[in-house]
């Protein structure tokens with residue numbers, strides 16, 4: 001959980017001191033108010049990078065030399081991110097400079113759900129692998145070791161291919177690739193099987209009209225199903241030489257969830273695709289909580305886009321019951337009506353780069369955006 005947030009000179013958030021609630025935090029406001037910027041600031045604190053830009057100079061408020069975001073993890077571990085136009089990035093965790101970004105990620109598992117997450121189904125296998133690997137990184141301790149070892153061997157094999165080394169020199173890497181690749185494949189398959197079990201009940205709740213659907217997982221390991229990885233590597237070296245890289249392997253894995261035998265991208269509306277992706281992400285959070293008692297920080301940008309009122313309410317109801325901290329932005333001012341009125345949840349009105357906690361019910365018409 002994040003608390004005692006302070007954001008300085010970050011896009012249009014000039015100086016914001018912010019005490020978020022333990023569970024749902026609704027950020028409501030008009031277009032351009034600073035809602036996505038607030039989520040971006042938290043993303044930088046949790047992962048050391050932005051979801052909007054690779055050019056960090058863009059996040060610094062116009063005409064200012066630097067921006068800063070600070071907060072506390074679990075109420076006691078200080079964390080701070082600073083970007084200075086001249087000095088670059090500085091990240092501090094627990095009063096010391098950060099050594100590795102993965103250290104930050106393991107302290108503060110974070111899921112960011114973009115407004116256009118329904119497009120997930122049109123993205124390539126790399127994004128689907130990323131979703132699984134996020135889960136495995138946090139849930140399965142051996143995953144990082146196998147993934148890093150696999151990547152190193154693959155780089156070496158590919159370098160050998162490019163340098164046109166002798167067959168036996170290239171083949172030296174194969175047993176290592178096979179060992180780590182098969183492990184990765186096992187880990188991913190078993191993670192996805194568990195994810196599907198967590199996904200189904202959540203999807204039924206937020207998309208009740210599709211509650212009767214049968215889901216089936218399809219996993220493609222990255223090499224032909226009827227052959228072993230070792231045989232494939234053995235038989236395809238000439239093809240790999242022609243391509244100048246190793247084609248088959250765990251780096252080419254993919255998966256999908258079929259709905260009554262069909263591809264979700266082809267049968268679901270955009271709103272339903274968004275609910276599908278949301279249910280997948282919430283299932284990942286639930287799985288992490290169940291297996292490692294680790295809390296995830298959820299950032300959901302523009303919940304209202306593509307979703308009607310009824311479905312927005314259903315998502316909010318599920319989130320309000322989950323023991324995770326979430327930050328949800330929306331232009332739908334009426335959404336606050338559907339949040340339980342207790343200290344676990346909070347509504348913030350974001351206006352011209354300021355954040356104001358809405359404590360007393362405000363006349364409804366003030367919250368209607370035409």
Ligand SMILES: Nc1ncnc2c1ncn2[C@@H]1O[C@H](COP(=O)(O)OP(=O)(O)O)[C@@H](O)[C@H]1O
Nearest residue numbers: 011012031032033034035036037058060061062
């Ligand atoms: N570097 C910057 N300095 C100052 N303002 C910025 C900067 N980058 C973007 N903005 C402005 O910040 C405002 C908030 O944007 P955003 O957080 O995306 O709004 P929302 O998500 O509430 O619609 C926009 O008006 C945008 O033009």
Ligand SMILES: [Mg+2]
Nearest residue numbers: 035036037302
């Ligand atoms: Mg926005």
